Amino acid sequence: MFKKNSIVKAFLFGTSSVSALSVTAVNAQAQQDAQQMQDVERIEITGSRINRTDMETASPVAIIGAEQIAKSGFTSVQEILNVQPTAAGMSLGATSNNGSGGSATVNLRGMGSQRTLVLLNGRRMVSSGTGADSSVDLNTIPVSMIQSIEILKDGASAVYGSDAIAGVVNIITKKDFQGAELKVEASQTDKGDGTSSGFSGLTGFEFAGGNLVLGAQYSNRGEIIQSDRDFVSPGQSSFVPEGTLGGLVPDGEGGFKERDYGYDYTQQSYAQTPNDIYSLFSSFNREIDADTEFNADVMYTRRDSKQQMAPQPAAIDLDTSLLDSKWTEQFADENGNIPEELLYKRRMTDAGPRIFKQQTDTFRASLGVKGYLENDASWDFSATYGRNDSKDQVENSIHAGNMAKSIYANQDLWFSPDPIANSQLVQDGISYVEENEGGNEQFTLAAGYSGVTESDIGYALGVESRYESGYYTPDIITQLGESTAAQQDPTSGNYSVSSAYAEVSVPLSDAFTVEGAARYDDYSTFGGATTWKLGATYRFTDAFMLRSVLATGFRAPSVAELYAGNSGSYDYLSDPWGNAPDPQILVNYTGDENLQPEESDSFTLGAVWEITDGLSTTLDYWKFDISDAISRVDVQNELNQCFAGVQASCDTINVTPEGGLSNLTSALTNIGSQNTSGIDWNVSYAFDRYRFTWDTTYLLEFEQDGVDYTGTIDGNIGGYSEIKSTFMVNADITDNISAQYYAQYIKGMEGNAWGEAFKTDDVIYHNLSASYYLGDEWTFNAGVKNLLDTEPENVPNGNDMDTVPSVYDVIGRTFFVSTTFNF
Numbered sequence: 001m002f003k004k005n006s007i008v009k010a011f012l013f014g015t016s017s018v019s020a021l022s023v024t025a026v027n028a029q030a031q032q033d034a035q036q037m038q039d040v041e042r043i044e045i046t047g048s049r050i051n052r053t054d055m056e057t058a059s060p061v062a063i064i065g066a067e068q069i070a071k072s073g074f075t076s077v078q079e080i081l082n083v084q085p086t087a088a089g090m091s092l093g094a095t096s097n098n099g100s101g102g103s104a105t106v107n108l109r110g111m112g113s114q115r116t117l118v119l120l121n122g123r124r125m126v127s128s129g130t131g132a133d134s135s136v137d138l139n140t141i142p143v144s145m146i147q148s149i150e151i152l153k154d155g156a157s158a159v160y161g162s163d164a165i166a167g168v169v170n171i172i173t174k175k176d177f178q179g180a181e182l183k184v185e186a187s188q189t190d191k192g193d194g195t196s197s198g199f200s201g202l203t204g205f206e207f208a209g210g211n212l213v214l215g216a217q218y219s220n221r222g223e224i225i226q227s228d229r230d231f232v233s234p235g236q237s238s239f240v241p242e243g244t245l246g247g248l249v250p251d252g253e254g255g256f257k258e259r260d261y262g263y264d265y266t267q268q269s270y271a272q273t274p275n276d277i278y279s280l281f282s283s284f285n286r287e288i289d290a291d292t293e294f295n296a297d298v299m300y301t302r303r304d305s306k307q308q309m310a311p312q313p314a315a316i317d318l319d320t321s322l323l324d325s326k327w328t329e330q331f332a333d334e335n336g337n338i339p340e341e342l343l344y345k346r347r348m349t350d351a352g353p354r355i356f357k358q359q360t361d362t363f364r365a366s367l368g369v370k371g372y373l374e375n376d377a378s379w380d381f382s383a384t385y386g387r388n389d390s391k392d393q394v395e396n397s398i399h400a401g402n403m404a405k406s407i408y409a410n411q412d413l414w415f416s417p418d419p420i421a422n423s424q425l426v427q428d429g430i431s432y433v434e435e436n437e438g439g440n441e442q443f444t445l446a447a448g449y450s451g452v453t454e455s456d457i458g459y460a461l462g463v464e465s466r467y468e469s470g471y472y473t474p475d476i477i478t479q480l481g482e483s484t485a486a487q488q489d490p491t492s493g494n495y496s497v498s499s500a501y502a503e504v505s506v507p508l509s510d511a512f513t514v515e516g517a518a519r520y521d522d523y524s525t526f527g528g529a530t531t532w533k534l535g536a537t538y539r540f541t542d543a544f545m546l547r548s549v550l551a552t553g554f555r556a557p558s559v560a561e562l563y564a565g566n567s568g569s570y571d572y573l574s575d576p577w578g579n580a581p582d583p584q585i586l587v588n589y590t591g592d593e594n595l596q597p598e599e600s601d602s603f604t605l606g607a608v609w610e611i612t613d614g615l616s617t618t619l620d621y622w623k624f625d626i627s628d629a630i631s632r633v634d635v636q637n638e639l640n641q642c643f644a645g646v647q648a649s650c651d652t653i654n655v656t657p658e659g660g661l662s663n664l665t666s667a668l669t670n671i672g673s674q675n676t677s678g679i680d681w682n683v684s685y686a687f688d689r690y691r692f693t694w695d696t697t698y699l700l701e702f703e704q705d706g707v708d709y710t711g712t713i714d715g716n717i718g719g720y721s722e723i724k725s726t727f728m729v730n731a732d733i734t735d736n737i738s739a740q741y742y743a744q745y746i747k748g749m750e751g752n753a754w755g756e757a758f759k760t761d762d763v764i765y766h767n768l769s770a771s772y773y774l775g776d777e778w779t780f781n782a783g784v785k786n787l788l789d790t791e792p793e794n795v796p797n798g799n800d801m802d803t804v805p806s807v808y809d810v811i812g813r814t815f816f817v818s819t820t821f822n823f
Contacts, residue, residue: 046150046170049460058535062151073816077138078104085697090718095805101130102305102358103137108166117164126386128362131438131472132491134558140301140362142217142279144200155602157553158517158533177204185818195222210286217279224272231791236262239313243346250417265310268353275305292371307356311348314484317341350420351431355395377451386442394434398484438472458505469494470559489565543610557595564591576643577659588665600626623677631672676702689732696725713749715799719807723747742767753796760793782817789813
């Protein structure tokens with residue numbers, strides 16, 4: 001048994017839980033948790049493999065408890081993490097309509113979701129999007145199975161290996177559960193849309209000499225159309241239903257005229273994307289004997305998701321020699337010469353909106369055995385297997401080859417101002433359903449040994465072996481380049497890695513402890529990588545401690561980065577030669593099997609201080625530097641340099657000195673860099689029936705590839721606000737009623753859209769909820785998110801809805817209610 005000092009108590013119950021959704025529940029709950037901790041000899045916490053008698057480490061860790069998740073009305077892991085001040089940049093979620101594939105991701109420090117490692121009970125999760133993915137789809141983890149979420153906020157490659165550059169999210173599931181729990185929940189916006197609902201069941205009982213937990217969850221998220229929000233201005237796309245030839249629209253009299261209007265694409269595009277998620281999960285724990293434990297957990301999640309965008313914008317270069325002269329004669333120059341090709345563009349409203357559908361199945365099973373020795377050491381073995389399979393479709397896609405044939409054969413029909421009937425499109429085989437499939441697979445074997453010497457030196461060492469594979473097979477029409485969407489090749493590949501690690505914690509005195517870790521990973525793709533960390537804690541008094549970590553890290557290139565085939569993307573670029581008639585220019589994206597790992601250095605320095613009884617604070621400075629980052633060249637810069645006569649730039653992007661853009665290419669290379677630093681500050685205060693938590697991140701610097709993004713926002717990289725903060729008040733009004741106020745603050749940012757500077761204002765979102773406890777069995781919870789219906793800030797070059805939906809709330813005021821019954 002052990003007894004905690006004041007700093008440990010501060011760590012567990014507020015100070016180091018630097019989330020506004022902290023582990024600080026009601027005082028009675030805190031005392032109960034503390035007593036449970038005292039009943040355990042040694043524990044393992046996120047960021048360390050050493051089993052410890054307390055939670056004091058050199059690394060800052062935030063803990064979000066299940067009770068606070070429920071009170072806040074969050075129904076997905078991504079929603080929980082996205083409001084944390086440590087989140088920045090841009091991540092995928094419910095409001096990502098264009099290109100998300102229905103996935104949800106976390107982006108710590110804004111360094112990219114691929115640089116945040118996601119664990120489930122301390123073990124890796126399989127990548128789980130629509131195939132050959134580099135990130136975990138957080139939709140695969142049902143909220144009802146979560147006991148807590150631990151967020152490690154410094155680099156941890158020396159402990160966990162690749163991907164843990166920006167930090168680690170470790171999701172802890174419910175175990176040793178007795179009884180049964182049923183929960184029903186629902187939500188809807190004050191506009192009457194976005195109706196969502198869900199239910200879950202959880203039961204735990206003694207089985208085969210151990211504890212078996214079984215659970216199931218279903219959730220349904222309702223859709224919201226972009227044009228149903230007042231702040232959304234009508235879209236003005238140059239792709240119009242009437243079609244344009246050479247930039248002119250049909251005049252209805254056998255000719256063409258100037259276009260003086262655009263197409264509003266917001267009326268059919270989603271602001272909130274619908275999905276249905278079905279999850280089954282189970283865990284089993286059993287003592288094989290007095291010194292040996294067996295544990296297992298199994299999880300299966302099915303996601304049916306959908307996004308919707310305006311009908312396909314089709315662009316086809318038409319051979320003028322195959323067109324009647326009456327359509328082309330007005331495009332002749334002063335010498336009567338007609339261009340060999342004319343660009344025909346049409347918004348394919350005849351076919352209907354593009355409907356993207358995904359069906360993903362994710363399965364994960366993990367088995368482990370842990371033993372305890374007489375010398376207070378422990379050993380463990382584990383095997384973890386994960387697999388993700390997906391099928392995705394795009395309804396109302398357009399076959400470019402068939403469309404061109406139909407145009408040549410039916411010119412009067414296509415060049416009339418009236419949209420073509422859908423039946424005609426079907427007859428001509430122009431509209432079709434795009435069918436793609438993909439998947440990811442992961443298998444990990446691990447063995448570890450942890451102990452403590454007579455001089456109280458803690459240590460851990462172990463080995464791991466991991467296999468990763470992924471693939472994505474686009475529709476054959478897309479592979480052949482016959483779609484009006486960009487051509488794309490299949491992706492398929494795998495790699496394996498063998499690892500060994502060691503970790504030590506040395507108390508040099510009662511006040512001063514030094515920690516160290518080292519790890520070696522040997523990859524089948526590029527060879528070996530060695531990482532290390534060195535940390536220290538110094539306790540001046542029972543109430544004040546300093547902590548610091550210096551570490552190196554790395555990220556191995558993913559399957560998609562190594563083995564991705566050519567994938568076309570229509571990027572907004574300026575052609576310095578003036579050869580491109582449209583601002584959206586086709587760029588060929590490619591991977592590279594010779595990619596090397598990214599390397600990083602990180603440093604944290606912080607203080608933990610319990611100022612007085614109930615009042616505590618933490619202050620942590622952090623800095624991350626990434627070199628050899630896997631990135632693509634700045635195509636616009638290379639175009640400009642090529643135009644200026646720099647042949648090396650022409651060669652880099654496969655452009656001729658005369659401006660031939662037919663093979664314009666952007667390959668992945670190890671040329672990128674990231675440098676970011678900031679300060680995390682948390683204050684927690686509890687007295688009587690009230691608890692306050694204030695959590696703030698000050699961004700000092702974020703620079704990527706030589707560009708300073710500090711305090712800026714745009715639609716490509718997201719938002720890097722200099723100050724993000726959350727404030728929470730929990731109040732136990734009576735023995736049966738509690739209330740919570742939760743606010744999120746985002747400092748205004750600057751940007752530049754097409755040469756024009758702009759600035760967003762500061763934003764505060766207010767949220768209220770209340771809970772009523774009817775005995776120990778029934779709990780009723782209700783609340784409102786975005787109480788004042790605060791609209792998102794306008795971002796002229798935002799990626800959707802004139803803003804950046806992953807930064808600002810585009811849904812508006814939302815009411816939620818839930819009830820939980822325990823028996």
